Amino acid sequence: MDKIKFPDDYKYSNDPAKDKEIRNATNLIRLITRIVFIWFLTEKDKDLIPLELFSTEKLSKIVKDFMKDKKASNFYNTILQNLFFGTLNQKMDERKFVQERGFQTHKKEYGVKNLFRYADKFLVSKDNVLELFKNIPFLNGGLFDCLDKEDESGKVIYVDGFSRNQAKQSIIPDYLFFQQEGERVDLSNYGLGVSRPVMGLIAILNSYNFTIDENTPIDQEIALDPELLGKVFENLLASYNPETATTARKATGSYYTPREIVDYMVEESLFAYLKGNLFETEEDKIRMLLSYSEEIPEFSESERQKIISTIDDIKILYPACGSGAFPMGILHKLVYVLQKLDPENKYWYELQYQKALKESKEVFKQDNKNERQERLGEINETFDEGINYPDYARKLYLIENCIYGVDIQPIAIQISKLRFFISLVLDQKADRGKENFGIRALPNLETKFVAANTLIGLDRPKQLTFKNPAIEKKEKELKQIRHKYFEAKTIKEKLDSQKKDKQIRKEIADLLKHSGWDTSTAEKIATFDLYDQNASADWFDPEWMFGIVVETGFKPVSTINANDQPPACVYHRNGNKQW
Secondary structure (H helix, E strand, O other), rough: OOEEOOOOOOOOOHHHHHHHHHHHHHHHHHHHHHHHHHHHHHHHHOOOOHHHHHOHHHOOOOOOOOOOOOOOOHHHHHHHHHHHHOOOOOOHOEEEEEEEEHHHHHHHOOOOOEEEHHHHHHHOOOOHHHHOOOOOOOEEEEHHOOEEOOOOOOEEEEEOOOOHHHHHEEEOOOOHHHEEEEEEEOOOHHHHOEEOOOOOHHHHHHHHOOOOOOOOOEEEEEEEEHHHHHHHHHHHHHHHOOOHHHHHHHHHHOOOHHHHHHHHHHHHHHHHHHHHHOOOHHHHHHHHOOOOOOOOOOOHHHHHHHHHHHHHHHEEOOOOOOOOOOHHHHHHHHHHHHHHHOOHHHHHHHHHHHHHHHHHHHHHHHHHHHHHHHHHHHHHHHOOOOOEEEEEEHHHHHHHHHHHHHHHHHOHHHHHHHHHHHHHOOOEEEOOOHHHHHHOOEOOOOHOOEEEEEEEOOOOOOOOOOOHHHHHHHHHHHHHHHHHHHHOOHHHHHHHHHHHHHHHHHHHHHHHHHOOOOHHHHHHHOOOOOOOOOEEEEEEEEEHOOOEEEEOOOOOOEEEEOOOOOOEEEEEEEEEEEO
């Protein structure tokens, strides 16, 4: 990691040495998640990402000084950053280079982080560069948000280093991507011996066969294998700590949960939940429904509707999600159950449509009729099997309404979100004859997965019996904004939601202070920014972070843990309350 450089504006630690180490490790892991996603995308359809962007032969004719020597570092800036921020995070018909000269134009584009940069580092013209990226679909999703942001004073805090200011640019030598095995590198700081021959990241990825099949635990070949990502996650954690990988895991409390244990936790959690809500359903039928068996229990139509509705009501929160093994296990199991119960998605569609109608009545009062029609149209498009495979609609609404994850490490949250992004994009059908090649924009998962310390809660007033109606109203507004953010597609939509979110949090904090809440607690709520992908809150509260309101004396339907793993909490919704 001593060969790379990222902007040091964002402070991770007051210790300069530790600050640099965490910065480099965090940014490298984020880079790996972005590239891994792209590799799965190319496996889905070779034409979605041009292979010439990763061909040393082609790049030598496109990128200035490519692999010229050990200091050459233009590949990351010219190809990867423009791919991440100017392409995958920008609509296809709006891609262009930022203007290099002219104060008024420059002023207008100041802070705009989804326009191409580094024209001077290419060997070809701007038009030729744009042509290279022209046929890549817009994907959205926080994975490709540029994290260079303005603070409250208007100063840009550089994290990704996507900048025309050379002093703020990130530097990653080309050979770290393309070096073939041969050169030995000292890896003693990571518990991997004195030195080993290493390969560049792109060279490593090219040496593996990626498969896009998502399978169950009983299958022999697995696509995005939880064991693979879990083990990768463990090893990457060592980058935060110049000791052995084991010590690093202990220091962060990060342990990998084996696949068999995950499946056990998933099945037992869901069994307890369904058993507690389907009083008239035999336990053997529930077990059979949850099992990876071709045998399907006999249910009447009304029973099927009841079970599907019960699934739609579930709230599942894992308080130490790590690389996302448990949340992903829950998603796969629920999708599998819905496949059994509703193979044509008939009941699932009706549930989502009716829910949208109900929600849109509130939206219609506040916004406009066009937004209501757009929301209903989105649902029809989601279920359109000419665009998506049936599991896409199952996954999307389960993720949107049912699954939540928390981890103390922001980069663990990044890895969890990566797995959900891959799972969603693989169930879409690429079609070059359709807008954006038939690829739907990915949702924003910042409102579903947060970095926080789940061991520390909020200090609530002990004598407070009733909530201030004004606070409840503001909470509802906040929940609607975050629900809307989930499907926001443009940077403008995202920024507008973030500004509204921040303003409402401040208003809520003022109301809380006047309602008997401690000032420091109210300020924690006001300053908690779930959109900051580098931050980790030193507290956790499901109500203020996810809108899950827990009754006094609350106990989860099920808390399952195994091998000293943190328990998985499964909640049942009754109206606006969680039980």
